[in-house]
Amino acid sequence: MLVTKQPVLRRFWYALLPMTALDDGPKPFTLLGEALVLWKRPDGTPVAMRDRCCHRTAKLSKGFVSEDGNIACGYHGWEYDCSGTCVKIPQNPSGAIPPGAAVKAYHCQARYGYAWVALDDPLQPIPDFPEDGAAGYRRIFQFYEEWQTSPLRVMENSFDNSHFSFVHKANFGLFDQPQPASYEFRETDYGFEAETRVPIRNPEASFRITGSTAPITERHLVNRYYLPFSRRFGCMYPDSGIHHIIYNCATPIDDGRLMLVQWLYRNDSEEHCSTQALIDWDAAITAEDREILEATDPDACVDTRRRVELHMPSDKPGLVIRRQLLGLLEAHGESEVFHSH
Ligand code: FES
Numbered sequence: 001m002l003v004t005k006q007p008v009l010r011r012f013w014y015a016l017l018p019m020t021a022l023d024d025g026p027k028p029f030t031l032l033g034e035a036l037v038l039w040k041r042p043d044g045t046p047v048a049m050r051d052r053c054c055h056r057t058a059k060l061s062k063g064f065v066s067e068d069g070n071i072a073c074g075y076h077g078w079e080y081d082c083s084g085t086c087v088k089i090p091q092n093p094s095g096a097i098p099p100g101a102a103v104k105a106y107h108c109q110a111r112y113g114y115a116w117v118a119l120d121d122p123l124q125p126i127p128d129f130p131e132d133g134a135a136g137y138r139r140i141f142q143f144y145e146e147w148q149t150s151p152l153r154v155m156e157n158s159f160d161n162s163h164f165s166f167v168h169k170a171n172f173g174l175f176d177q178p179q180p181a182s183y184e185f186r187e188t189d190y191g192f193e194a195e196t197r198v199p200i201r202n203p204e205a206s207f208r209i210t211g212s213t214a215p216i217t218e219r220h221l222v223n224r225y226y227l228p229f230s231r232r233f234g235c236m237y238p239d240s241g242i243h244h245i246i247y248n249c250a251t252p253i254d255d256g257r258l259m260l261v262q263w264l265y266r267n268d269s270e271e272h273c274s275t276q277a278l279i280d281w282d283a284a285i286t287a288e289d290r291e292i293l294e295a296t297d298p299d300a301c302v303d304t305r306r307r308v309e310l311h312m313p314s315d316k317p318g319l320v321i322r323r324q325l326l327g328l329l330e331a332h333g334e335s336e337v338f339h340s341h
């Protein structure tokens with residue numbers, strides 16, 4: 001699926017950057033092939049606009065936030081407010097603004113510590129992540145990094161427990177137990193919820209993560225898929241009662257690149273397991289996923305339906321993701337666009 005060729009994908013919210021990334025001025029971000037500038041107003045609200053000044057085409061991401069709280073172009077200082085309207089031309093002593101002097105602005109909101117953007121009118125609000133702000137949970141920003149693959153491949157991977165024994169065999173995967181338990185699916189208005197229990201290796205290095213000292217322990221997973229490219233990894237360790245809930249947005253940059261945005265909620269304390277240890281732990285696991293996902297074809301259609309028929313039930317999540325995505329396209333009069341192979 002070529003994400004830049006599917007207009008309905010422009011009607012969803014995506015997490016782009018942590019709000020703190022805007023503390024020192026405007027930043028560029030390409031979303032679905034569209035070059036944006038993000039900046040933060042003095043009251044802390046984020047703004048997303050086309051990254052192109054309407055005077056002489058300089059990128060506004062090279063500019064700065066003015067004393068009046070507008071974005072100022074770094075070339076000749078034209079200023080734009082949060083609606084994209086040009087409100088100041090320093091070279092013009094009369095203060096007059098030519099009609100039509102404006103830059104396109106996009107839907108932009110701060111949520112969960114990130115700046116979220118929808119390019120066209122969103123079909124749904126930003127998903128509700130109930131752990132955020134809930135008693136007993138701490139939120140840990142883990143990372144955002146650019147990957148050379150497609151968000152569809154990342155979503156398939158997120159619900160594919162049959163890769164643990166191979167991709168993560170040096171970590172928690174059990175190499176000699178390659179058959180994962182099947183998921184229980186519940187389809188929802190945002191996508192689906194899928195629940196299962198997975199035995200994992202628990203070497204000493206992971207004792208603080210799992211809260212258990214048993215050599216083999218269990219993950220009780222209540223994972224969620226949010227159309228089109230976000231997911232919850234809802235991991236609970238029954239031995240200890242620790243929750244390790246990861247949210248990811250595989251934010252599409254263009255056809256073949258995405259920004260993997262990842263953060264975590266834990267119901268334990270800094271004394272039990274430090275923020276840095278939790279960042280390092282999941283960064284190592286995610287690096288294993290990245291290496292294999294960047295080795296896949298970002299665009300090819302994988303015939304999961306046929307494989308499920310051929311008794312590969314572990315491919316069912318990929319099948320459901322694909323069916324829901326294709327249903328979304330169809331409901332908006334689109335069909336899937338591929339590179340020709
Ligand atoms: S190009 Fe932006 S002010 Fe001239």
Ligand SMILES: [Fe+2]
Nearest residue numbers: 163167168289
């Ligand atoms: Fe993985």
